[in-house]
Amino acid sequence: MARIVYLVEHGPDSGKSAIALGLAELLSRKVPRIGVFRPVVAAAADPLLELLRSRYDIGTPADQLFGVTTPDAAALLAAGRGEELVGQIVERFRAVSGGHDAIVVIGTDLDDDLSFNVRLANEFGAVVASVVNGHGLADVESPARQAYHSLVDLDATVAAVIVNKTQGEVKPPSLPVPCYTIPEVPTIGAPTVAEVAEQLGAHVVTGSGAALGRDVLDYVVGAAQVPTLLEHLTEGALLITPGDRADLLLAAGAAHASGLVPLAGIVLTLGIEPPPVALRLFERLNPGLAVLSVPTASYDTIDASTRMEHRLSTANPRKVEAALGAFESNVDTNALASVLELSRSSRVTPLMFEYDLIERARADRRRLVLPEGTEERILRAADILLRRGVADLTLLGDPAVVETRARDLGVDVSGATVVDPLTSPLRDEFAAEYAKIRAHRGVTRDLAWDVVGDVSYFGTLMVQLGHADGMVSGATHTTAATIRPAFEVIKTVPGVSVASSVFFMLLPDRVLVYGDCAVNPDPDASQLADIALSSADTAARFGVTPRVAMLSYSTGTSGSGADVTKVAAATELVRQRRPDLPVEGPIQYDAAIDPAVAATKLPNSPVAGQATVFVFPDLNTGNNTYKAVQRSAGAVAVGPVMQGLRKPVNDLSRGATVKDIVNTVAITAIQAQG
Template identity: 70%
Template sequence: MARSVYLTGVGAGGGKSTVALGLAELLSRQVERIGAFRPLVPGHGPDPILALLTERYRIDLPIAELHGATYAEAAALVADGRREELISRIVQRYRDVERRCPAVVVVGSDFADGGDGAGPRELAFNARLATEFGSVVVPVIDGLGQEPEAVAAAARGAYHDLDELGATVLAVIANRVPGPMALPELPVPAYTIPEVPTVSAPTVAEVAAALGATLLAGDDAALARDVLDYVVGAAHVPTLLDHLTDGALVITPGDRADLLVAAGAAHVAGQVSLAGLVLTLGERPDPRAMRLVEKLGTGLAVLSVPSDSYDTVAASSRIEGRPSAANPRKVEAALGAFEGRVDTVGLARRLRVSRSERVTPLMFEYDLIDRARATHRRLVLPEGTEERILRAAEILLRRGVADLTLLGRPDDVARRARELGVDLAGAAVVDPAASDWRDGFAEEYARLRAHRGVTVDLAYDVVAQPNYFGTMMVHAGHADGMVSGATHTTAATIRPAFEIIRTVPGVTVASSVFFMLLADRVLVYGDCAVNRDPDAAQLADIAISSAGTAARFGVEPRVAMLSYSTGTSGAGADVEKVAAATELVRERRPGLLVEGPIQYDAAIDPRVAATKLPGSPVAGRATVFVFPDLNTGNNTYKAVQRSAGAVAVGPVMQGLRRPVNDLSRGASIPDIVNTVAITAIQAAGQPS
């Protein structure tokens, strides 16, 4: 059983960051913490791959301890004939990391960076280290600009060379291949990952830094755009317009106000989606032209550089981007490329890393994406022009988490996406007001609400509202679930669900839970968002639903029915309600571990539990906490969130026949991604 996987390039480059991310993501779903290691690193500044893995996967070891030696140190030892001393030093430093981490991703050396012994010597060096580490090996072939025959030959050669050197090869991966191709049949799996321009494309910010440019206009979002092409503007406006391409950085002399305005107008009109504009020769544009560009609201960065257009293009074309923690869009694009072409389930099975019994926050978050990808449901997002929704949608589409429908006028959604520089390829856009479904939805809503006096005419106006329209899509089977609330209140999100979708038969009340991601564990809190003062029967429903939700998401349910007293130590109507609810849970779910009434400290702290409820299978080990009322639950989850630095994922609705989930209006982009993934998993567990 391997404790680590060793990633080695075959020649320089190869996009090892993409494969390292994919392998780290795979391992992070199985163990409570992963480590990262590089045998050799440049001596100047933090290694970019280590910096990325350390931040994304919350590796709490100092980055200075995650490598064996610098290239300069290695070259000096080899030149002195002390190669074995170098090997010994690297192995010792690796063991220091391995002792503290259940699994380690090792990214092998790239001697092309250090200038010493590329080719066979490099491969032999990495094979030797992998053997010393006890690692399985994944060779990465760079397919960029290569013919399929050359890539196939390199893959075959890499496997056989490593095998002859005594390494255990896990799989062979050809990265950045130009198009569909098959690798030769080998004794191990072989995968190809296509070239994804957005992964290796520099951002406008990276180009600006490399050129020493001055920013004349644009914000952080404008600087984060990917540069996929370069267009030099020197001719007349019609000629420039003919040559503009999506993702192009327009480079033109600073005194060509006509080209500056024309490019900005083409971008705003939707003719093309540009990356930005670079004005050369140190010439500042006419202030009147700049004011016009700003009034157009292009959302593009305008840079000024002292060099001429030729030198600017030459310098820009040498800049290559790479995934980094500072650019999560590239990280998600890289992971999407890896997961789209690599059998991660099969690869995980071949790795055979012992899965942790405890679910950690990192495992929980990354497992959500993996499970949602496997279900691939259809979800609707009513807030189709909200920035956070659109940025989250781009991530979800790139990772293949779900098929998405955004609600809004198509022109408005396209314009907003263009302003933000996000790629929504693959998402459907539906305008509730103009949809062919509106008439049918109105008739169905009127039928469902006839007992409330709702007519078809009234329903026609109601179902045009995004949340009602989205809920009707779920009800009618056009979507499997809905996520809303980034700009709407909780009531506006869940009221349509209560009216249209309603609860699962046998469940008297819909409720919610929060997944509380603490530093070392995941807890489930219910109900902290919906029911103000549930009675005993409703509280029992909430407990059973919460336990089911916990189990569905990999948290073993041990349910604590919370009160201000433990066991029989207190009295009063509130305690009696919790006691009655606990008995109802035991009657309805005899196999479920449940304890109540119980105080929070006795539920979570084994030392307190040993005093207050010795011998209880739940006390001190609870994972599901059911609060007696909304006041207690809402305040407690917020107190834990703020005081303990916990991440609260939710509220996640439960008890509905189809999943509809609410977002906090302060939801971050990762919050939205997680909630959509949760909704997809819930939808997969619902009867069709």
């Protein structure tokens, strides 16, 4: 039977959507299949439901995830047909509740009727989580207690009370159920410049996608002279000024570009656009700001802008990550899961695997260095990683360039340390260390000084000398440029002849481990055994029970040849070194993964038909196979994850997405914990 959590709002604008997202994230880590439902929606196309549906791979069609629309509900209530309304909602819920292990229900604020929500929660068999709006409250104890007792008095089963949007960190009230407080994060509820533009029907005069994605935290109306305007600009403000005030346009652009005050954007009113020469000068300043034009006057423009309501949606993943970061930093998710009686499933789905990475990395934060500190994807990933508390980050690059790039992209990496290898005082220490390590190769101190100015070598030496616990690179560098310094400086674990790599292959119903698909072209039997053992250890560290298949074109003794002999010898070495490890080889891929084939070819094998770790005989086979499975089966390939090094260094594909980078950083942090 599914565990159902019903969210009830106490006070309008409580940030209930962000709490629903946090609960869905928590549930997705514990059970394979989660569902969502809203009893009443404003319109059939609901942004929050679409966000949850896409993020958590909920297969139920969007038009089945709600009970009724607000106009239909209002009409039934006005006609005195409240019981019919409840019946319709309950019927719709029961139609979609099957097939889920847990369901989040986002309650309605229809007529602010608490009893209506509790009635539905009880009809659904749900426990209730109360969300209290803590914005502007000096004392949250009284409203939290009032929320709890009002629900109990209506016979609700209360699981938790969450006071959201508090002013800074506030001690949670003491209640009979878990109570949490979450500080307000202005960027979550702030609209983007693009959303303001849509609300106003504005014409975009200039501005990239990144500029339109900036958060609007404040509004400033510009009508005074330049010095007065500069005194009143605030961080994240949207400047609204008449279109004929080119002086204010240029002053605001200069203030932003110089770093005096980071703005959100500029709206020019009255349908007037600045002279072309002024606009060209503004663009030459390269402030990374969007300029909008509207036909309305400044008063009407500010009135329309401030009345708009932002909602979490798929259109702005950065706000989603900020909301999750706030939830996870202030809610004891393990304790809450226990209260909700959620136990982790023995089956590991791709979603559970990915979210477990974040949770484990956050539990014991490590210091990681990202050498490509000015690259857009790295900066966007760093923003997410810092918001969610995954790791403490060092970005390599010129601090001024990093700051400018981050400002232009509208991301916040202020929580990271920025180090320029060319000017860092650590360069002397690193040069001495590298010269000592490579003295047998004739590397002098002067040569080492030049080498360690390279971000890859600098980052690797940060890890080697304890200034960082791990490194992730490769978004703009080749694999060789990333791992060669690691081979030279960090070197392999004693007893392991080669460093190697694995990919975590996230299939719809399981997670498999493929090695080595990125590093060793043609390992011999001893190296292949090392790869198998390293891959098994990596699998176990990340929650995949290792059952190792040593792949070949032959199963058992059915074939012969040098390649088969190599795999057979490697298999015996693995068995000798790890008698406890289930391993089979030589074995073909179909016999390793398909129980029916295994029953025919190797009926008594503890691995055949249920392998989780697949060790390929050479790089050609491994690389092609992982890409074939990735493209043909729609699998997500996470990696390559380096293994066998004394300290963790991981390589990114140059086509890595922001999500890939986040996952790889989390993996590296977990490796560093070990």
